[in-house]
Amino acid sequence: MFENLFVGIANGLRSLLGGLPLEINEAIVMLVKLVAILVFILVNALWLVYMERKVAAFVQARIGPNRVGPKGLLQTTADIGKLICKEIIIHKDTDKLVFMLAPMLVFVPTLMVFAVIPFGKNMAAIDMNIGLLYLLAIGSLSTLIFWMAGWASNNKYSLLGGMRSVAQMVSYELPMVLAILGVIMITGSLKMSDIIAAQEHTWFIFSQPIAFLIFFIASVSECNRAPFDLIEAESELVNGFNTEYSGMAFAMFYLAEYANMLVSCAMVTILFLGGWYAPFGLDFIPSWLWFFIKMYVMMFIIMQLRWTYPRIRVDQLMGFGWKVLVPLSLANIFVTGIGMYIYRAIGW
Amino acid sequence: MIRTQEYNLNFGPQHPSTHGVFRILLTLDGERVVKAEPICGYLHRGVEKLAEARTYTQFIPYTDRLDYLAAMLQNWGYVMAVEKLMGVEVPEKAEYMRVISGELSRLASHLIAIGTYSLDIGAFTGFLLAFRERETTMDLLEELTGSRMTLSYARIGGVAADAPDGWLEKVDKFMDKMPTCIDEYDGLITGNEIFQARTREVGVLKPETAINYSISGPSLRGSGVDYDLRKAKPYGVYDRFDFDVPLGKNGDCFDRFDCRMKEMRQLVRIIKQAIQQIKEIDGPVIGKVPKVIKPPVGDAYAEIETSKGIIGYYVVSDGSPKPYRVHVRRPSFINLGYLDEMLRGYLVADVVAILGSLDIMLGEVDC
Numbered sequence: 058m059f060e061n062l063f064v065g066i067a068n069g070l071r072s073l074l075g076g077l078p079l080e081i082n083e084a085i086v087m088l089v090k091l092v093a094i095l096v097f098i099l100v101n102a103l104w105l106v107y108m109e110r111k112v113a114a115f116v117q118a119r120i121g122p123n124r125v126g127p128k129g130l131l132q133t134t135a136d137i138g139k140l141i142c143k144e145i146i147i148h149k150d151t152d153k154l155v156f157m158l159a160p161m162l163v164f165v166p167t168l169m170v171f172a173v174i175p176f177g178k179n180m181a182a183i184d185m186n187i188g189l190l191y192l193l194a195i196g197s198l199s200t201l202i203f204w205m206a207g208w209a210s211n212n213k214y215s216l217l218g219g220m221r222s223v224a225q226m227v228s229y230e231l232p233m234v235l236a237i238l239g240v241i242m243i244t245g246s247l248k249m250s251d252i253i254a255a256q257e258h259t260w261f262i263f264s265q266p267i268a269f270l271i272f273f274i275a276s277v278s279e280c281n282r283a284p285f286d287l288i289e290a291e292s293e294l295v296n297g298f299n300t301e302y303s304g305m306a307f308a309m310f311y312l313a314e315y316a317n318m319l320v321s322c323a324m325v326t327i328l329f330l331g332g333w334y335a336p337f338g339l340d341f342i343p344s345w346l347w348f349f350i351k352m353y354v355m356m357f358i359i360m361q362l363r364w365t366y367p368r369i370r371v372d373q374l375m376g377f378g379w380k381v382l383v384p385l386s387l388a389n390i391f392v393t394g395i396g397m398y399i400y401r402a403i404g405w
Numbered sequence: 406m407i408r409t410q411e412y413n414l415n416f417g418p419q420h421p422s423t424h425g426v427f428r429i430l431l432t433l434d435g436e437r438v439v440k441a442e443p444i445c446g447y448l449h450r451g452v453e454k455l456a457e458a459r460t461y462t463q464f465i466p467y468t469d470r471l472d473y474l475a476a477m478l479q480n481w482g483y484v485m486a487v488e489k490l491m492g493v494e495v496p497e498k499a500e501y502m503r504v505i506s507g508e509l510s511r512l513a514s515h516l517i518a519i520g521t522y523s524l525d526i527g528a529f530t531g532f533l534l535a536f537r538e539r540e541t542t543m544d545l546l547e548e549l550t551g552s553r554m555t556l557s558y559a560r561i562g563g564v565a566a567d568a569p570d571g572w573l574e575k576v577d578k579f580m581d582k583m584p585t586c587i588d589e590y591d592g593l594i595t596g597n598e599i600f601q602a603r604t605r606e607v608g609v610l611k612p613e614t615a616i617n618y619s620i621s622g623p624s625l626r627g628s629g630v631d632y633d634l635r636k637a638k639p640y641g642v643y644d645r646f647d648f649d650v651p652l653g654k655n656g657d658c659f660d661r662f663d664c665r666m667k668e669m670r671q672l673v674r675i676i677k678q679a680i681q682q683i684k685e686i687d688g689p690v691i692g693k694v695p696k697v698i699k700p701p702v703g704d705a706y707a708e709i710e711t712s713k714g715i716i717g718y719y720v721v722s723d724g725s726p727k728p729y730r731v732h733v734r735r736p737s738f739i740n741l742g743y744l745d746e747m748l749r750g751y752l753v754a755d756v757v758a759i760l761g762s763l764d765i766m767l768g769e770v771d772c
């Protein structure tokens with residue numbers, strides 16, 4: 058019943074603005090879409106902070122936030138309110154421009170990435186034909202921002218955090234892209250909608266299980282989540298790259314972490330969990346809701362990982378990336394190629 | 406040519422993983438430690454000097470503040486030295502109460518040690534799980550002494566009070582539950598692949614070095630040296646209990662951690678035996694001690710095994726009601742002696758792992 062809710066709204070808006078020239082009409086619709094995405098990300102980030110605290114409480118045999126609002130739902134809102142009121146301390150040795158630019162820019166890559174993510178049937182803001190490439194290219198920009206924050210802080214802990222961030226990105230972007238290659242070989246397209254359409258019968262998690270594992274591990278590492286949260290590494294680096302940030306500047310980094318998680322989970326959903334396709338023919342649940350459910354299941358797994366595992370050491374992180382994930386992803390491409398050749402030769 | 410530059414990093418005193426206000430001045434080459442200079446004294450309160458202006462009994466609460474996580478063991482060491490000086494006989498029941506409350510204190514301290522160690526390695530959940538059982542321990546100690554951390558339970562010649570009704574049964578019940586809880590920590594922390602990768606072969610302490618540097622406690626036993634005062638030179642009634650001294654093999658961070666874990670299982674055994682034996686004893690919990698404590702001129706040294714190592718109290722009397730001099734051999738401080746060489750060549754993340762595995766208590770380090 059709600060299948061075409063959002064598509065319907067978009068179409069309704071288009072016809073409402075029917076009197077206007079086509080270009081202006083499209084521009085307004087696009088603007089509305091992007092604002093909707095912005096709101097979606099921010100509301101999700103707020104909710105995810107709450108969810109993380111509840112999941113943590115669940116793992117640790119506690120109750121978690123339960124005072125502000127019903128069931129503590131407004132806890133994050135209250136926290137953000139508090140952080141807005143706090144002073145942003147800029148100490149005298151910082152590179153002030155870069156220092157303040159970093160928290161302002163931290164949401165930009167995430168927002169840009171969301172433009173190509175299909176949240177349901179026909180529900181991508183822009184369905185680019187190089188969607189996946191765009192996503193990977195823009196997604197890795199966030200490292201630059203962590204590096205900016207780490208460098209401009211003029212603090213050795215932050216510097217170490219920033220350095221680690223770059224090293225980690227370089228070593229984990231590679232297996233991530235190589236893992237996706239297996240999927241791309243099968244679909245033969247970089248377009249998001251094509252990739253999802255190819256999974257109508259079999260999700261790629263079943264035909265590409267190794268690629269899924271590599272991609273999942275690499276994307277946990279890309280969002281700097283435990284056990285790969287080396288750039289923050291509270292017990293070693295105090296707070297890593299954002300040690301010197303306070304008030305809302307800190308909150309921006311904090312929320313961006315969750316927005317990045319959202320991107321990673323959305324990517325896992327699109328590439329391996331069949332995007333918005335309903336499993337077991339449960340079509341009565343709208344496609345966008347399916348997308349959401351799958352995304353949040355991944356999110357829960359990532360959160361549970363964080364509250365269970367200790368942090369890996371920096372040399373072990375590099376070793377694992379280069380010595381395990383990269384060879385494994387190359388082997389996966391090889392196996393996929395042979396598999397596809399045999400598949401075509403037999404001609405099933 | 407590529408040239409790297411060494412730089413200094415002030416690790417502490419305001420740092421989440423120095424377990425208080427400890428400071429290490431690290432010289433780093435990238436992330437690798439070239440030199441480490443431990444700097445302590447940020448929590449110095451002059452406890453030894455304060456003792457000279459207090460009566461013998463008044464000094465007991467100050468010993469709480471040395472190692473506030475295992476306060477009873479600190480009290481015990483001090484009163485033992487004074488008892489030795491005065492030649493006071495401690496009633497049997499008091500000895501048992503000291504064992505029970507002392508071992509509960511050790512449990513509380515070890516729970517913090519393993520909990521914060523898991524936090525140092527980066528796993529938050531282990532910390533909170535350990536605190537769950539510590540809460541019960543604290544509740545039990547509160548019921549016994551009226552205080553949760555700074556117990557001041559020992560008195561010269563005995564202990565402050567007998568156990569309240571039903572307290573021993575409660576402790577017994579808790580001790581029944583404890584092994585399953587320790588299994589849970591083992592499953593979550595000790596058995597974890599990443600935890601083992603982080604702690605094995607890190608910060609190796611050779612048995613000879615450990616002995617040469619006078620390191621004691623689980624940090625010594627982690628290196629495989631079988632020396633536990635409770636077994637080697639039994640004080641109190643420790644010779645009446647059947648327990649093992651867990652030993653490590655390689656002397657790395659993991660072994661030191663694992664020693665604490667296994668020691669918790671042993672202390673459960675000790676407490677259970679003590680409860681069984683105390684039920685058959687009747688009598689006072691404090692011996693015949695004069696109102697004003699005036700030990701004869703002389704000196705005495707007593708040492709006991711605390712959760713951190715061997716704590717020794719050296720008390721000198723000039724015949725007045727106040728000690729002439731009190732000196733404390735603090736295990737945490739002495740265990741730090743080898744820190745510099747131990748840290749060299751390891752990464753920043755290992756600094757935290759090694760420091761945490763020594764389980765220092767800043768109140769004791771700075772005294």
